[in-house]
Amino acid sequence: MTVSVQEADFAVGAEIEALGAGTDNAGAVASFVGMVRGGEILAMTLEHYPGMTEKALAEIVAEARRRWALLGVRVIHRVGRLLPGERIVFVAVSSTHRHNAFAACEFIMDYLKTQAPFWKREDTASGGRWVDARESDDAALARWRGA
């Protein structure tokens, strides 16, 4: 299984080890973990579009595989209510060499943030608010266009 959208937390170590299992060709595994920032945020609720979200993530992974020689890819995105410090998203990529693994991991995150249907709602002491999309995320995506 490459892509999961779930309420449950996940074990980072076990996921990374699973990517390297069954092969001795993986010279590199790069991973990213996104977490809920604290500060004024009391909790965060993530909404998704069941069916489309999984499809969009699978398409992003397929595009990464077209661009780089990858061995394994794992994407997990949580939905529902999360507290500061909790994990939101996990991306890990294994490859024969580190450059492909680093690049593909960052590519998947940049595409996920701008192309996969998830929406964040923040709860603060003064009430709830939907998070606005950030132009810096679009700029991060633009780096990969034409690359």
Place this chain on the structure above:
Amino acid sequence: MMVKVLYFAGLREALATSGEEIRLPAGVASVAALRDHVAARGEPWAQLARTRNLRCAVNHAMAGFDAAVRDGDEVAFFPPVTGG
């Protein structure tokens, strides 16, 4: 023709519904025409026409507002995505 229309996130809250089945009159055959058809009901639906950066998907794929809408399609309207 009949289409299923879904709303997400802030739009879902503002419209107080996550979706509906709509029978479209002849001539409403694009996402833009569907949006305008729903918005013409008045408030709160008129927000669909006012929402800045409104995004849409047809049958689980991101689409432009000029995309065709056919009988049985699932069309979703939502704000820009903010996952990750």
